[in-house]
Amino acid sequence: MFFEKAVSARHAVRSAASTALRKAPWGLMLLLSVIIYGSHAPLLTLCKDNGKIPFSASSVVVLIELTKLVFSLGFLLIWDWKQLRLSFSWQHATPFALSALLYAANNNLVVHMQLFMDPSTYQVLSNLKIGSTALLYSMLLHQRLTPRKWAALLLLTAAGALYTYGGLQDVQRSPASDMELHITPVGLLLISLYCLISGLSAVYTEAILKSQDLPLNLQNLFLYFFGVLLNVALHLLSAPVTGFLEGFSLWALLVIVSQALNGLIMSVVMKHSNNITRLFVISSSVMVNALLSVLLFSLHLTGFFFLSVLLIGLAVHLYYGAR
Numbered sequence: 452m453f454f455e456k457a458v459s460a461r462h463a464v465r466s467a468a469s470t471a472l473r474k475a476p477w478g479l480m481l482l483l484s485v486i487i488y489g490s491h492a493p494l495l496t497l498c499k500d501n502g503k504i505p506f507s508a509s510s511v512v513v514l515i516e517l518t519k520l521v522f523s524l525g526f527l528l529i530w531d532w533k534q535l536r537l538s539f540s541w542q543h544a545t546p547f548a549l550s551a552l553l554y555a556a557n558n559n560l561v562v563h564m565q566l567f568m569d570p571s572t573y574q575v576l577s578n579l580k581i582g583s584t585a586l587l588y589s590m591l592l593h594q595r596l597t598p599r600k601w602a603a604l605l606l607l608t609a610a611g612a613l614y615t616y617g618g619l620q621d622v623q624r625s626p627a628s629d630m631e632l633h634i635t636p637v638g639l640l641l642i643s644l645y646c647l648i649s650g651l652s653a654v655y656t657e658a659i660l661k662s663q664d665l666p667l668n669l670q671n672l673f674l675y676f677f678g679v680l681l682n683v684a685l686h687l688l689s690a691p692v693t694g695f696l697e698g699f700s701l702w703a704l705l706v707i708v709s710q711a712l713n714g715l716i717m718s719v720v721m722k723h724s725n726n727i728t729r730l731f732v733i734s735s736s737v738m739v740n741a742l743l744s745v746l747l748f749s750l751h752l753t754g755f756f757f758l759s760v761l762l763i764g765l766a767v768h769l770y771y772g773a774r
Contacts, residue, residue: 480716484732487713489739491706493747498702505698509686511707512558516678518711523671526715531666544673546659551677553652555685560645567638571616576634576642578611581730584650588726591654603769604727607734610762614737618756619744653729657721667722671715727770734763 498504565573585604589596596604634642660670686695720729737759744750 480719481728481732484713484716484720485736486739487709487716488733488736489741490743491710492740493743494702494706494709496748498700498706500698505700506703507686507695507697508562509682509689510695510699511703513679513682513686514707515710515714516675516682518707519714520672520675520679522711522715523668523675527666527668527672531668543663543665543670544676547656547670547673548677550652550656550659550674551681553648553655554678555681557645557648557652558682559685560641560648564638564641564645567641568634572634572638573642574615575612577645578608578615579642580646580649581608581611581734583646584653584726584730587650587654588657592658592725594725600727600770603766604730606762606766606769607730610759610766611734611737613755613762614741614759616755617753618737618741618759619750620753621748621750653721653726657726660718660722667718670722671718674718731767731770734766737763 495504498506568576581604585596585601588594656674660667663670717729720732737756741752741756745752
């Protein structure tokens with residue numbers, strides 16, 4: 452009896468250790484994604500020359516998609532080459548063309564909608580994509596969200612809006628120098644379209660990734676192949692071929708590599724978890740963004756930041772906490 456109990460206890464310890472080991476890489480991956488999301492805006496600020504981004508935004512998008520494509524091909528050949536013997540065809544690849552199209556449309560909307568609203572208004576209203584993503588996730592993937600979870604997502608949206616509205620402050624700037632908040636009717640239409648497409652692209656991509664019994668790296672290869680094609684075409688339509696790398700620096704290179712890596716991480720999240728996890732990762736990144744902004748640009752935290760962190764913590768508890 453004693454021996455059986457000891458063996459049982461030993462198996463329980465090993466099982467717990469194995470579970471912990473499996474969870475550790477997942478947690479580190481999510482943490483890395485939080486860091487990358489949070490560092491994106493500060494890195495772009497470091498890229499600026501005389502207050503302006505010196506390179507073409509469409510060039511950066513093309514290079515990010517190309518980097519993800521190269522990474523996916525490399526990972527496929529290293530880790531999944533044995534599974535290349537599986538039977539697959541262009542019927543598996545073509546659904547990702549719509550994903551790439553939706554992502555490309557959103558990237559362009561971000562640029563053009565700035566003409567119809569100020570950056571602060573865009574940052575605040577863009578948090579509505581949390582609600583649109585959750586709604587489409589619930590409707591299209593038939594995932595029932597309880598009132599408790601909807602409340603958590605509402606808190607997450609409020610936290611993002613509060614942080615972008617006034618979580619950081621530059622004490623050297625006077626309030627009078629701040630840009631006046633404004634948005635036109637066209638801007639309202641575009642921000643609504645942006646939130647809808649943002650949620651649709653994420654949920655549709657999750658559905659495709661989970662519906663196919665193919666290696667994730669192969670699916671990524673399909674997605675980013677179409678992404679490169681579409682974004683190259685859009686770049687050629689919007690910018691001259693010459694000067695493709697004009698204004699690039701090491702900071703820009705870091706932006707490209709980090710965003711490419713984050714795209715691959717989000718594919719893992721959507722394949723093996725869901726878009727709600729992705730939303731919590733994005734929202735949690737405000738803490739990294741705030742820390743870097745304070746350290747690099749001498750900005751100051753306001754009460755809105757601490758309220759945002761409190762709301763994020765409460766949202767996590769409501770969504771993932773004990774029932």
